[in-house]
Amino acid sequence: MSELKKIAGKAPYVFIIRTGADYPQLRSIKKWNDGTMMITVNPGSKNTESRILRIKDEFSLNSEGSVRVEFWLSETVGIPKLLKVDLESNKLELVKEALFVREVTVLYNFQVYRFPIKNFVYPHNPIRGNPTVAEMGCPPHFLVREGAGTLKHQETEDFIIKAREEDLQTLQSMVEWVDPKKMEGTRLYPGHLAIEEYDKLPRFLQFREARLDTYLSLKFLGIRQAEKNSVKNVLQKVVFQYEEEKFDSFDKYKLHLIENAKHMNWSKTDLHEALSVIETWDEDDECGRQMLLGPHAIKLTKVKTLEGRWKSGLSKLADYHLEGKTPDQALQQGLLYEVTTDTLIGIKHGGQQSRKLTGTKQTWYITLADCMVYQRSDDKVVPVLIRLENRVDGEPETWWVPPPPGTSKDDPKFLQWLLAKMYFRGSDLNRYSLCAHFCRAHAVGEVFGVAAYRNLPNAHPILRLLQPHIQGIIPVNVHARVIFQAPEDGGFSMFIGVGDQTREVFENYFNEFCYEELLFPKSIEDREVQNVPGYYHRDDMLASWRVIEAYVKEMVDLTYPTSEDVVKDEEIQNFARDIVEQGFRRFKNNAGFPRSIPDKEKLCEYLTAIIFNFSFYHASVNFQTFKYSFTPNVPTCMVRPPPAQDEVITMDRILDSLPVGEIAFLSYNVAYNLGQYSPIERFFLEDSAEDKLGIIGENMAVAPEQEACIRRLIEGMRGLKQKIDDRNKGLKFKYDVLSPSNVPITTQT
Numbered sequence: 001m002s003e004l005k006k007i008a009g010k011a012p013y014v015f016i017i018r019t020g021a022d023y024p025q026l027r028s029i030k031k032w033n034d035g036t037m038m039i040t041v042n043p044g045s046k047n048t049e050s051r052i053l054r055i056k057d058e059f060s061l062n063s064e065g066s067v068r069v070e071f072w073l074s075e076t077v078g079i080p081k082l083l084k085v086d087l088e089s090n091k092l093e094l095v096k097e098a099l100f101v102r103e104v105t106v107l108y109n110f111q112v113y114r115f116p117i118k119n120f121v122y123p124h125n126p127i128r129g130n131p132t133v134a135e136m137g138c139p140p141h142f143l144v145r146e147g148a149g150t151l152k153h154q155e156t157e158d159f160i161i162k163a164r165e166e167d168l169q170t171l172q173s174m175v176e177w178v179d180p181k182k183m184e185g186t187r188l189y190p191g192h193l194a195i196e197e198y199d200k201l202p203r204f205l206q207f208r209e210a211r212l213d214t215y216l217s218l219k220f221l222g223i224r225q226a227e228k229n230s231v232k233n234v235l236q237k238v239v240f241q242y243e244e245e246k247f248d249s250f251d252k253y254k255l256h257l258i259e260n261a262k263h264m265n266w267s268k269t270d271l272h273e274a275l276s277v278i279e280t281w282d283e284d285d286e287c288g289r290q291m292l293l294g295p296h297a298i299k300l301t302k303v304k305t306l307e308g309r310w311k312s313g314l315s316k317l318a319d320y321h322l323e324g325k326t327p328d329q330a331l332q333q334g335l336l337y338e339v340t341t342d343t344l345i346g347i348k349h350g351g352q353q354s355r356k357l358t359g360t361k362q363t364w365y366i367t368l369a370d371c372m373v374y375q376r377s378d379d380k381v382v383p384v385l386i387r388l389e390n391r392v393d394g395e396p397e398t399w400w401v402p403p404p405p406g407t408s409k410d411d412p413k414f415l416q417w418l419l420a421k422m423y424f425r426g427s428d429l430n431r432y433s434l435c436a437h438f439c440r441a442h443a444v445g446e447v448f449g450v451a452a453y454r455n456l457p458n459a460h461p462i463l464r465l466l467q468p469h470i471q472g473i474i475p476v477n478v479h480a481r482v483i484f485q486a487p488e489d490g491g492f493s494m495f496i497g498v499g500d501q502t503r504e505v506f507e508n509y510f511n512e513f514c515y516e517e518l519l520f521p522k523s524i525e526d527r528e529v530q531n532v533p534g535y536y537h538r539d540d541m542l543a544s545w546r547v548i549e550a551y552v553k554e555m556v557d558l559t560y561p562t563s564e565d566v567v568k569d570e571e572i573q574n575f576a577r578d579i580v581e582q583g584f585r586r587f588k589n590n591a592g593f594p595r596s597i598p599d600k601e602k603l604c605e606y607l608t609a610i611i612f613n614f615s616f617y618h619a620s621v622n623f624q625t626f627k628y629s630f631t632p633n634v635p636t637c638m639v640r641p642p643p644a645q646d647e648v649i650t651m652d653r654i655l656d657s658l659p660v661g662e663i664a665f666l667s668y669n670v671a672y673n674l675g676q677y678s679p680i681e682r683f684f685l686e687d688s689a690e691d692k693l694g695i696i697g698e699n700m701a702v703a704p705e706q707e708a709c710i711r712r713l714i715e716g717m718r719g720l721k722q723k724i725d726d727r728n729k730g731l732k733f734k735y736d737v738l739s740p741s742n743v744p745i746t747t748q749t
């Protein structure tokens with residue numbers, strides 16, 4: 001009878017607590033037993049708050065696992081709407097670890113209530129009491145809204161509204177914008193996180209240990225090898241024995257790549273792809289193919305006029321260049337395109353840090369290089385005219401065209417054209433690496449991440465939509481600012497021609513950057529490349545945009561019954577305003593970013609652009625760099641000035657212009673490591689055969705109707721993958737970098 005009295009007026013609640021990271025390479029399991037987890041149902045509610053539930057168990061620490069417990073709670077507690085989750089350490093515990101809590105599920109009255117968290121919490125000392133502010137990079141506790149999340153103006157209960165505000169205040173204390181005063185007088189650059197050191201980041205913004213233990217070890221191995229080369233070179237120069245690692249043929253560059261790949265234990269598959277490109281790297285067909293399908297493919301634009309930039313070089317074009325057409329005829333038929341490098345205007349020659357790696361001071365020549373491309377009748381695009389200008393030294397522009405068909409590869413005319421292509425490809429690589437990749441995919445993306453964490457609480461459905469996509473950008477950018485952008489010894493300055501002036505290049509890019517650049521369909525229209533044949537980069541990017549757009553629209557429709565709800569949502573409006581006032585405050589017209597979001601249509605466009613930028617856009621510019629990194633194909637720097645007009649070119653002149661072996665190694669190493677997936681990477685489509693995890697499991701949008709949207713997203717991505725697989729059949733070089741099973745859902749490399 002006494003037992004009956006104990007449970008009278010009570011109802012059973014089952015708690016399933018999921019903790020720990022999840023990545024396929026893990027081979028060990030650790031448990032967290034530094035204290036006790038405390039959970040309160042509906043904390044702060046005057047009528048339904050439960051007692052604090054103390055759960056002392058061994059929680060999974062470094063691999064996904066779950067603990068299941070049951071409690072009798074008063075029936076007045078009712079439906080679990082809000083959870084408070086906290087950790088209390090053992091009293092005498094000196095060394096404690098934070099615990100990554102993925103989710104808490106509550107089973108009550110035959111219903112399932114899910115509370116997504118995806119964050120670290122640090123155990124507080126019971127003697128000191130429960131902290132009210134973040135400590136050890138963790139929030140003092142979690143306050144989590146159930147299910148799909150809610151909009152603030154739709155909430156009616158004070159205890160939920162107060163918890164929401166507390167949660168957001170905690171996030172704002174942990175994620176702060178860099179002080180605008182620090183940026184005054186500096187080169188134009190978006191706002192970013194204030195924290196400058198990776199180890200000082202909040203725990204939820206740090207890569208999990210899996211990444212540090214496995215992925216970063218690849219990078220550190222390369223850095224150690226580069227440092228070893230550098231020390232050896234300097235010491236040899238002291239005793240007059242140093243000679244730069246120069247090569248007397250392209251085959252020696254190829255052998256150098258193979259030997260380093262073996263020494264560094266790089267993937268044989270990746271090396272095989274790179275060697276396949278090397279077979280035809282010096283052919284115009286291959287140069288054109290790389291403009292369409294390489295990591296630089298975002299820049300191709302239709303030529304709109306032959307005046308200005310191209311006028312002085314048109315006389316160089318012969319009948320065979322345009323298949324018997326005049327330049328005007330080719331222009332009128334829409335067959336001429338261009339790739340330009342105006343972002344490098346005003347950038348001085350580099351190489352100030354070259355001594356650190358090579359043992360000797362070099363000059364790395366910055367050349368303004370533009371290429372006109374022609375669409376042939378066989379639907380291939382090929383370069384037909386290159387303009388080179390050494391403006392830094394005041395030299396006149398020079399013009400270069402392909403030699404007549406049948407010209408042998410040792411003919412000076414062929415070598416002239418080959419060298420001109422090298423200068424163009426090198427300048428394009430410098431532009432692409434810093435602008436299309438770092439500025440567009442990383443620096444701009446961080447603005448969205450910081451603004452989201454500062455303005456959207458855990459309970460907001462849009463944060464839960466964005467969280468899987470924004471989670472990697474801040475930590476990788478903090479790393480990048482330390483490693484690549486340091487003024488005197490940044491990584492870029494060690495092997496890229498413009499590396500000494502990264503901030504100047506960034507400013508050139510950001511002076512022209514605007515919001516509409518993020519809208520890929522509009523970019524295609526503005527560049528007028530809708531009809532370029534074989535432009536699979538365009539096709540796959542447009543198809544993936546549409547799939548993401550449909551998914552976002554479904555999620556927005558679930559969240560906002562009407563556009564009026566978007567206007568009333570002060571948190572999403574603050575998100576947009578923060579992007580303008582903090583992220584792009586110094587930009588002309590705030591780079592065209594909207595200060596407010598007027599309706600559901602604009603919100604869908606904005607969110608689609610954000611998710612697309614973090615995933616498919618970043619994948620397109622990041623994950624195939626090693627394949628094309630053969631130094632003669634895309635030299636990262638040139639150590640001699642560009643040739644004078646009609647200069648007779650020899651093979652010695654070409655080889656003397658290319659970077660030495662030490663630089664080539666570092667460029668290979670960086671390209672290889674950037675192209676590797678993280679062990680904890682999540683993809684739009686899972687692939688169990690390759691240990692690739694999908695988006696399900698990383699999502700914070702966990703309501704049944706939201707997960708139904710995600711599953712339709714997956715089906716759309718599966719259809720896209722099938723189309724890409726079918727298209728690639730029979731192609732010598734398959735283009736699958738944008739296949740959804742190869743596209744991570746976030747940016748973290």
